[in-house]
Amino acid sequence: MAEQLIVRAELIELKDDLSDVLPGGMRVPVQFNPESFKLSYANQIQAQPNASSKAPPRQAGRGAGNQSQGTPARQFVGAGTTKLTVQLTFDVSAATTDTFLNAEGKRQSGSVFMIDDVRYVTGRVLYFMKPKDPGAGAKDASQRVPPGLRFSWGKFLFDGIVESIEENVDFFSADGKALRASMTLNMIQQTILVPAYDKAVQVTRPQGGAAAGATPLAKARSGQSMQQLSDSGGGGGGFGFGVSASLDVGGGIGGGVGGVGGAIGVGVGLHPGAGAALGAGLAVSSGVAFEAGSWQRIAAANGIENPRTLAPGQFIDLAAQRPRIVTG
Structure with a gap:
């Protein structure tokens, strides 16, 4: 690079x-x-001072004066x-x-x-x-x-x-x-400084590229390493767990468990009357993606030579070149 x-x-x-x-x-x-x-x-x-707004001497001390005379003029x-x-x-x-x-x-x-x-x-x-x-040539020495x-x-x-x-x-x-x-x-x-730009410079970016400032950056603290910043700033992957169940009046019971990047479903159906049937199914969705917050890869993508000690105030793109594993 x-x-x-x-x-x-x-x-x-x-x-x-x-x-x-x-x-x-x-x-x-x-x-x-x-x-x-x-x-x-x-x-x-x-x-x-606006001459037309001055009250006659006989009105002095009798309140605010005639407000209909206008406000004093202002001059640059x-x-x-x-x-x-x-x-x-x-x-x-x-x-x-x-x-x-x-x-x-x-x-x-x-x-x-x-x-x-x-x-x-x-x-x-x-x-x-x-x-x-x-x-030496100053007119006023003071x-x-x-x-x-x-x-x-x-x-x-x-x-x-x-x-x-x-x-x-x-x-x-x-x-x-x-x-x-x-x-x-x-x-x-002691003057009004106005930027002297003749015209704006047109900026081009690759197809689908993000605008400048669109990617959130993490700010390093004093003495913080790349691994610590990655762990505290969202560099690692996420974990989710959920359980849902429902009871059908007709005698059916269904349950589902969701884990990281995948779904596992187990269903049991009981049918009263002529007999009972038991069925079970296991499915894992294809194309599941797992994100791993490898701080070594993030450091390399940001051009950091010493990831063990970051400069205080340095901004790091934690999303840069994150590894992505896709199955299915």
């Missing part, structure tokens, strides 16, 4: 005017791609803002050497996260929060601004500055070192 590398999001330092990437600037790849992000758009609107007075909110997770206890692609499409090793304290990584993210000293930042993930780009960061450390080593942290990054751009 061809090697498929994951493209990870990256934080990239920009020039102060956000015009381009700063040569030699800070670059921080994310360890786990975010599950989602939120974009917020807002216009700056100010209510303008600013360029508006666009905000990005995204949560990033870093876990050095789950770091691997797996190769990924950065924002430039270059291969990079996950060993950059194999360190003893996660706050080394989160500190690099906080770099974008701290204002920089103005340059004016300091945070570094320009680009959040890049595939074709999604967001350029702006950091408005706020929240850091939550929730896992520590025995000697008190921080191992896992989540950061909520809030960025802002």
Whole structure:
């Protein structure tokens, strides 16, 4: 199977005017791609006084005034803002050497996260929060601004500055070192950012192929193996058992037992009068299918090299290449 590398999001330092990437600037790849992000758009609107709605001086203090005069006019007075909110997770206890692609499409090793304290990584993210000293040619030496930042993930780009960061450390080593942290990054751009797409790209898929996102995926937890995920997430087959019985007024008794993927029927008929007849039948339906949740096959189908330790937050398709045995 061809090697498929994951493209990870990256934080990239920009020039102060956000015009381009700063040569030699800070670059921080994310360890786990975010599950989602939120974009917020807002216009700056100010209510303008409406002269026709002003009450004469003699009516001042006599209630709400004449409501039939209309509401104050509203005027667009600013360029508006666009905000990005995204949560990033870093876990050095789950770091691997797996190769990924950065924002430039270059291969990079996950060993950059194999360190003893996660706050080394989160500190690099906080770099974008701290204002920089103005340059030598700055007109106002007291004016300091945070570094320009680009959040890049595939074709999604967001350029702006950091408005706020929240850091939550929730896992520590025995000697008190921080191992896992989540950061909520809030960025802002003083304009309305509209995606610049000329036209949508038509996507084709094989006949009968499922649409993107149609297959449910299971999310691995920290320290979970492929076998544990398969057992807990529906990777194994199912078992069913049922019993039904009915009594006929004419003296007939019937019963049925259903097992896994098959049906067994036993019938006994008693006919009073001239004599008694006993009949029994056993039938197993043809084309019975049994599903086996072989975690080794699921791991191979998902391209997982080390099924004993999954990366936290990794999504697995438990239905991929499941073995199917058909009899009949």
